[in-house]
Amino acid sequence: MLFTRMATTLRSGVRFASTRTAGAAARAAPIGVMAGVAGLAAVSYGVISSVSNPIHNDAKKPAPEAPLKTAAGVKGGVERTFIAIKPDGVQRGMISEVIHRFERKGYKLVAIKAIVPPKALAEEHYGDLKARPFYPGLVSYMTSGKAPVIAMVWEGVDVIRQGRRIIGATNPLDAEPGSIRGDYTISVGRNAIHGSDSFESATIEIGLWFKPEEVYNWQFAHAEWIESKN
Numbered sequence: 770m771l772f773t774r775m776a777t778t779l780r781s782g783v784r785f786a787s788t789r790t791a792g793a794a795a796r797a798a799p800i801g802v803m804a805g806v807a808g809l810a811a812v813s814y815g816v817i818s819s820v821s822n823p824i825h826n827d828a829k830k831p832a833p834e835a836p837l838k839t840a841a842g843v844k845g846g847v848e849r850t851f852i853a854i855k856p857d858g859v860q861r862g863m864i865s866e867v868i869h870r871f872e873r874k875g876y877k878l879v880a881i882k883a884i885v886p887p888k889a890l891a892e893e894h895y896g897d898l899k900a901r902p903f904y905p906g907l908v909s910y911m912t913s914g915k916a917p918v919i920a921m922v923w924e925g926v927d928v929i930r931q932g933r934r935i936i937g938a939t940n941p942l943d944a945e946p947g948s949i950r951g952d953y954t955i956s957v958g959r960n961a962i963h964g965s966d967s968f969e970s971a972t973i974e975i976g977l978w979f980k981p982e983e984v985y986n987w988q989f990a991h992a993e994w995i996e997s998k999n
Protein backbone atom coordinates (compact mmCIF):
# COMPACT_ATOMS: atom_id res chain seq x y z
CA MET A 770 0.00 0.00 0.00
CA LEU A 771 2.72 2.43 1.03
CA PHE A 772 4.72 1.42 -2.04
CA THR A 773 1.69 2.01 -4.32
CA ARG A 774 1.16 5.47 -2.86
CA MET A 775 4.85 6.33 -3.30
CA ALA A 776 4.76 5.20 -6.92
CA THR A 777 1.62 7.28 -7.66
CA THR A 778 3.27 10.34 -6.16
CA LEU A 779 6.41 9.68 -8.16
CA ARG A 780 4.45 9.25 -11.39
CA SER A 781 2.34 12.40 -10.98
CA GLY A 782 5.45 14.29 -9.87
CA VAL A 783 7.19 13.41 -13.08
CA ARG A 784 4.14 14.30 -15.18
CA PHE A 785 3.94 17.68 -13.45
CA ALA A 786 7.68 18.31 -13.83
CA SER A 787 7.79 17.25 -17.45
CA THR A 788 4.75 19.41 -18.40
CA ARG A 789 6.22 22.45 -16.71
CA THR A 790 9.62 21.85 -18.29
CA ALA A 791 8.06 21.43 -21.71
CA GLY A 792 5.92 24.58 -21.22
CA ALA A 793 8.88 26.74 -20.22
CA ALA A 794 10.91 25.31 -23.07
CA ALA A 795 8.07 26.07 -25.51
CA ARG A 796 8.19 29.74 -24.56
CA ALA A 797 11.97 30.07 -24.68
CA ALA A 798 13.52 27.49 -26.95
CA PRO A 799 13.68 26.80 -30.66
CA ILE A 800 11.88 23.77 -32.11
CA GLY A 801 14.94 21.44 -32.10
CA VAL A 802 15.54 22.06 -28.37
CA MET A 803 11.81 21.61 -27.65
CA ALA A 804 11.84 18.23 -29.34
CA GLY A 805 14.87 17.27 -27.25
CA VAL A 806 13.14 18.32 -24.01
CA ALA A 807 9.95 16.47 -24.99
CA GLY A 808 12.04 13.40 -25.79
CA LEU A 809 13.82 13.63 -22.44
CA ALA A 810 10.50 13.96 -20.64
CA ALA A 811 9.19 10.95 -22.51
CA VAL A 812 12.29 8.95 -21.59
CA SER A 813 12.04 9.94 -17.90
CA TYR A 814 8.35 9.07 -17.83
CA GLY A 815 9.12 5.77 -19.49
CA VAL A 816 11.75 4.97 -16.85
CA ILE A 817 9.36 5.78 -14.00
CA SER A 818 6.58 3.88 -15.73
CA SER A 819 8.76 0.83 -15.98
CA VAL A 820 9.54 1.17 -12.24
CA SER A 821 5.83 1.20 -11.55
CA ASN A 822 5.04 -1.69 -13.89
CA PRO A 823 5.52 -4.41 -11.27
CA ILE A 824 2.77 -2.74 -9.23
CA HIS A 825 0.55 -2.74 -12.27
CA ASN A 826 1.33 -6.44 -12.77
CA ASP A 827 0.47 -7.12 -9.11
CA ALA A 828 -2.99 -5.74 -9.75
CA LYS A 829 -3.45 -8.37 -12.47
CA LYS A 830 -2.67 -11.30 -10.12
CA PRO A 831 -5.72 -13.38 -9.19
CA ALA A 832 -7.21 -12.53 -5.80
CA PRO A 833 -5.92 -14.83 -3.04
CA GLU A 834 -8.20 -17.80 -2.40
CA ALA A 835 -10.75 -17.41 0.38
CA PRO A 836 -9.77 -19.47 3.44
CA LEU A 837 -11.39 -22.89 3.70
CA LYS A 838 -14.56 -22.77 5.84
CA THR A 839 -16.40 -25.88 7.03
CA ALA A 840 -18.18 -27.19 10.13
CA ALA A 841 -14.71 -26.98 11.70
CA GLY A 842 -14.63 -23.19 11.25
CA VAL A 843 -11.99 -21.35 9.26
CA LYS A 844 -8.84 -23.35 8.56
CA GLY A 845 -5.91 -21.57 10.22
CA GLY A 846 -8.27 -19.05 11.85
CA VAL A 847 -11.03 -19.55 14.38
CA GLU A 848 -11.46 -23.30 14.23
CA ARG A 849 -13.77 -25.84 15.85
CA THR A 850 -12.84 -29.28 17.12
CA PHE A 851 -14.75 -32.35 18.22
CA ILE A 852 -13.93 -33.46 21.76
CA ALA A 853 -15.55 -36.50 23.38
CA ILE A 854 -15.25 -37.71 26.95
CA LYS A 855 -15.43 -41.45 26.56
CA PRO A 856 -17.46 -43.71 28.91
CA ASP A 857 -14.44 -44.40 31.16
CA GLY A 858 -13.83 -40.65 31.53
CA VAL A 859 -17.48 -40.16 32.46
CA GLN A 860 -17.38 -43.07 34.95
CA ARG A 861 -14.31 -41.56 36.57
CA GLY A 862 -15.91 -38.16 37.09
CA MET A 863 -13.74 -36.30 34.60
CA ILE A 864 -16.42 -34.18 32.89
CA SER A 865 -15.84 -31.01 34.90
CA GLU A 866 -12.04 -31.45 34.70
CA VAL A 867 -12.07 -31.66 30.89
CA ILE A 868 -14.40 -28.70 30.50
CA HIS A 869 -12.33 -26.72 32.98
CA ARG A 870 -9.11 -27.29 31.05
CA PHE A 871 -10.56 -26.09 27.75
CA GLU A 872 -12.33 -23.13 29.35
CA ARG A 873 -9.33 -21.92 31.31
CA LYS A 874 -7.23 -21.99 28.13
CA GLY A 875 -9.67 -19.54 26.53
CA TYR A 876 -11.74 -21.83 24.35
CA LYS A 877 -15.49 -21.58 23.90
CA LEU A 878 -17.98 -24.45 24.23
CA VAL A 879 -20.36 -24.25 21.26
CA ALA A 880 -22.04 -27.68 21.49
CA ILE A 881 -22.46 -30.40 24.10
CA LYS A 882 -24.61 -33.47 24.64
CA ALA A 883 -24.62 -36.78 26.48
CA ILE A 884 -25.13 -39.65 24.06
CA VAL A 885 -24.79 -43.41 23.95
CA PRO A 886 -23.66 -43.63 20.35
CA PRO A 887 -25.45 -46.14 18.13
CA LYS A 888 -23.08 -48.87 16.91
CA ALA A 889 -23.13 -47.43 13.38
CA LEU A 890 -21.94 -44.04 14.65
CA ALA A 891 -19.07 -45.52 16.68
CA GLU A 892 -18.09 -47.73 13.75
CA GLU A 893 -18.04 -44.80 11.37
CA HIS A 894 -16.16 -42.59 13.82
CA TYR A 895 -13.41 -45.19 14.15
CA GLY A 896 -13.74 -46.45 10.56
CA ASP A 897 -10.04 -45.94 9.84
CA LEU A 898 -9.20 -48.50 12.57
CA LYS A 899 -11.46 -51.26 11.21
CA ALA A 900 -8.57 -53.56 10.46
CA ARG A 901 -7.00 -53.24 13.93
CA PRO A 902 -7.43 -56.12 16.41
CA PHE A 903 -8.78 -53.82 19.14
CA TYR A 904 -11.52 -52.34 16.87
CA PRO A 905 -14.46 -54.55 18.03
CA GLY A 906 -13.57 -53.96 21.67
CA LEU A 907 -13.23 -50.22 21.05
CA VAL A 908 -16.68 -50.04 19.44
CA SER A 909 -18.37 -52.06 22.20
CA TYR A 910 -16.71 -49.97 24.94
CA MET A 911 -17.93 -46.77 23.29
CA THR A 912 -21.46 -48.11 22.82
CA SER A 913 -22.03 -50.21 25.97
CA GLY A 914 -24.33 -47.66 27.60
CA LYS A 915 -22.68 -48.20 30.99
CA ALA A 916 -22.01 -44.48 30.74
CA PRO A 917 -22.72 -42.06 27.93
CA VAL A 918 -20.17 -40.25 25.81
CA ILE A 919 -20.05 -36.48 26.42
CA ALA A 920 -19.77 -35.10 22.91
CA MET A 921 -18.62 -31.49 22.54
CA VAL A 922 -17.53 -28.91 20.02
CA TRP A 923 -14.99 -26.35 21.19
CA GLU A 924 -14.13 -23.18 19.28
CA GLY A 925 -11.13 -20.87 19.14
CA VAL A 926 -7.87 -20.02 17.42
CA ASP A 927 -5.81 -23.18 16.76
CA VAL A 928 -8.19 -25.22 18.95
CA ILE A 929 -7.67 -28.43 16.94
CA ARG A 930 -3.91 -28.57 17.54
CA GLN A 931 -4.09 -27.11 21.04
CA GLY A 932 -6.88 -29.54 21.93
CA ARG A 933 -4.62 -32.46 21.09
CA ARG A 934 -1.93 -30.96 23.32
CA ILE A 935 -4.37 -30.51 26.19
CA ILE A 936 -5.45 -34.16 25.77
CA GLY A 937 -1.97 -35.69 25.34
CA ALA A 938 -0.64 -38.66 23.37
CA THR A 939 -2.95 -41.58 22.47
CA ASN A 940 -1.03 -43.99 24.68
CA PRO A 941 -1.20 -42.53 28.19
CA LEU A 942 2.25 -43.91 28.95
CA ASP A 943 3.60 -41.53 26.30
CA ALA A 944 1.40 -38.60 27.33
CA GLU A 945 3.13 -35.68 29.04
CA PRO A 946 2.31 -34.99 32.67
CA GLY A 947 0.03 -31.97 32.64
CA SER A 948 -2.04 -33.34 29.76
CA ILE A 949 -5.38 -35.01 30.55
CA ARG A 950 -4.25 -38.48 29.52
CA GLY A 951 -0.85 -37.90 31.15
CA ASP A 952 -2.48 -36.96 34.44
CA TYR A 953 -5.42 -39.35 34.62
CA THR A 954 -4.91 -42.49 32.55
CA ILE A 955 -2.55 -45.47 32.17
CA SER A 956 -4.14 -47.66 29.46
CA VAL A 957 -4.49 -46.96 25.72
CA GLY A 958 -7.75 -48.92 25.81
CA ARG A 959 -9.13 -46.58 28.50
CA ASN A 960 -7.64 -43.21 27.59
CA ALA A 961 -10.76 -41.27 28.61
CA ILE A 962 -11.03 -38.69 25.86
CA HIS A 963 -10.99 -38.11 22.12
CA GLY A 964 -10.01 -35.04 20.12
CA SER A 965 -9.99 -34.43 16.36
CA ASP A 966 -6.48 -34.71 14.96
CA SER A 967 -6.82 -32.37 11.95
CA PHE A 968 -9.10 -29.77 10.35
CA GLU A 969 -10.35 -32.44 7.96
CA SER A 970 -11.13 -34.90 10.80
CA ALA A 971 -12.84 -32.16 12.81
CA THR A 972 -15.02 -31.33 9.80
CA ILE A 973 -16.10 -34.95 9.43
CA GLU A 974 -16.51 -35.68 13.15
CA ILE A 975 -18.55 -32.55 13.97
CA GLY A 976 -20.84 -33.44 11.06
CA LEU A 977 -21.09 -37.03 12.30
CA TRP A 978 -21.99 -36.27 15.93
CA PHE A 979 -23.95 -32.99 15.64
CA LYS A 980 -26.70 -31.52 13.52
CA PRO A 981 -25.84 -27.96 12.41
CA GLU A 982 -28.58 -26.53 14.66
CA GLU A 983 -26.99 -28.17 17.73
CA VAL A 984 -23.87 -26.02 17.32
CA TYR A 985 -24.23 -22.46 18.63
CA ASN A 986 -22.67 -19.27 17.35
CA TRP A 987 -22.08 -16.97 20.28
CA GLN A 988 -19.47 -14.40 21.28
CA PHE A 989 -17.50 -14.03 24.48
CA ALA A 990 -18.43 -10.71 26.12
CA HIS A 991 -14.74 -10.50 27.03
CA ALA A 992 -13.33 -11.66 23.66
CA GLU A 993 -10.89 -8.74 23.48
CA TRP A 994 -9.20 -10.05 26.65
CA ILE A 995 -8.64 -13.46 25.08
CA GLU A 996 -8.25 -13.08 21.34
CA SER A 997 -6.80 -9.64 20.51
CA LYS A 998 -3.45 -9.47 18.71
CA ASN A 999 -3.05 -5.71 19.41
Ligand SMILES: Nc1ncnc2c1ncn2[C@@H]1O[C@H](COP(=O)(O)OP(=O)(O)OP(=O)(O)O)[C@@H](O)[C@H]1O
Pocket residue numbers: 898903907938939957958959960962963964965966
Ligand atom coordinates in the same frame (compact mmCIF):
# COMPACT_ATOMS: atom_id res chain seq x y z
N1 LIG B 1 -3.34 -50.67 20.89
C1 LIG B 1 -4.56 -50.31 21.27
N2 LIG B 1 -5.28 -51.08 22.10
C2 LIG B 1 -6.51 -50.72 22.47
N3 LIG B 1 -7.12 -49.60 22.08
C3 LIG B 1 -6.44 -48.79 21.26
C4 LIG B 1 -5.13 -49.11 20.80
N4 LIG B 1 -4.70 -48.10 19.98
C5 LIG B 1 -5.72 -47.23 19.93
N5 LIG B 1 -6.75 -47.62 20.70
C6 LIG B 1 -8.01 -46.92 20.91
O1 LIG B 1 -8.44 -46.39 19.68
C7 LIG B 1 -8.59 -44.99 19.81
C8 LIG B 1 -8.27 -44.34 18.48
O2 LIG B 1 -6.93 -44.55 18.18
P1 LIG B 1 -6.13 -43.52 17.30
O3 LIG B 1 -4.89 -44.22 16.86
O4 LIG B 1 -7.04 -42.94 16.29
O5 LIG B 1 -5.66 -42.47 18.39
P2 LIG B 1 -6.25 -41.05 18.80
O6 LIG B 1 -6.63 -40.29 17.59
O7 LIG B 1 -5.30 -40.39 19.74
O8 LIG B 1 -7.48 -41.44 19.67
P3 LIG B 1 -8.88 -40.78 19.65
O9 LIG B 1 -9.32 -40.89 18.22
O10 LIG B 1 -9.71 -41.59 20.60
O11 LIG B 1 -8.61 -39.37 20.09
C9 LIG B 1 -7.65 -44.62 20.95
O12 LIG B 1 -7.98 -43.41 21.58
C10 LIG B 1 -7.84 -45.78 21.87
O13 LIG B 1 -9.05 -45.63 22.62
